[in-house]
Amino acid sequence: MLVREAMTRPAVTVRPGTPARSALRLLRDHAVTALPVVDDEDRLVGVVSEMDLLRGEFEPDPRASVRPAEARTGPPPRTVGAVMTRKVLTTGPNSDVAGLAEMMLRTRVKSVPVLDGHRVVGVISRSDLVALQVRDDERIRADVRTELAAYLTGSGWKVRVHDGEVTVDGDLGTADRRVVEILARTVPGVVRVTVPAAPGAPEESG
CATH class of the missing domain: 3.30.1340 (Histidine-containing Protein; Chain: A;)
Structure with a gap:
């Protein structure tokens, strides 16, 4: 099976300047765990995951410890560009799903942008692979x-x-x-x- 037959399309993308909270809402609304990040010319420049966006978002609750909570040293990241991963694993629409699945398991990557040239045409995730295996x-x-x-x-x-x-x-x-x-x-x-x-x-x- 080819990647284009299993991927989710169209891909939901964000810009480096997208507010972190807005990106979190997109993750929730589209039930995905990561978003490709593209520049003004729609070229892939990174990927931002739910864990990236949650980093620094929560203040320690003083009720959870007898010791005073340590003060935050700085504000949480405000934009996608501040937390995204720039070194991104990608695949093409005509790649073999079997090989990609093995690579995703080996590297523990949860989702991979699918590129046609420099354009993001979809995303394939672990949930896409699971959906294939549980078809009736x-x-x-x-x-x-x-x-x-x-x-x-x-x-x-x-x-x-x-x-x-x-x-x-x-x-x-x-x-x-x-x-x-x-x-x-x-x-x-x-x-x-x-x-x-x-x-x-x-x-x-x-």
């Missing part, structure tokens, strides 16, 4: 059948799905099986595709 098998089956219907004619094939694993049975040659596997893999939620050869069917050369 019947919805996956229906979507796979829709994808294959334009390619496979007749009624001599059927689709089975269990926990995101797709099996397509039918009287299919080697070339057809390869195409069917590619088409089925484009459906969100598919984790594996099996297209067994028909019993007694000869393998095609080439």
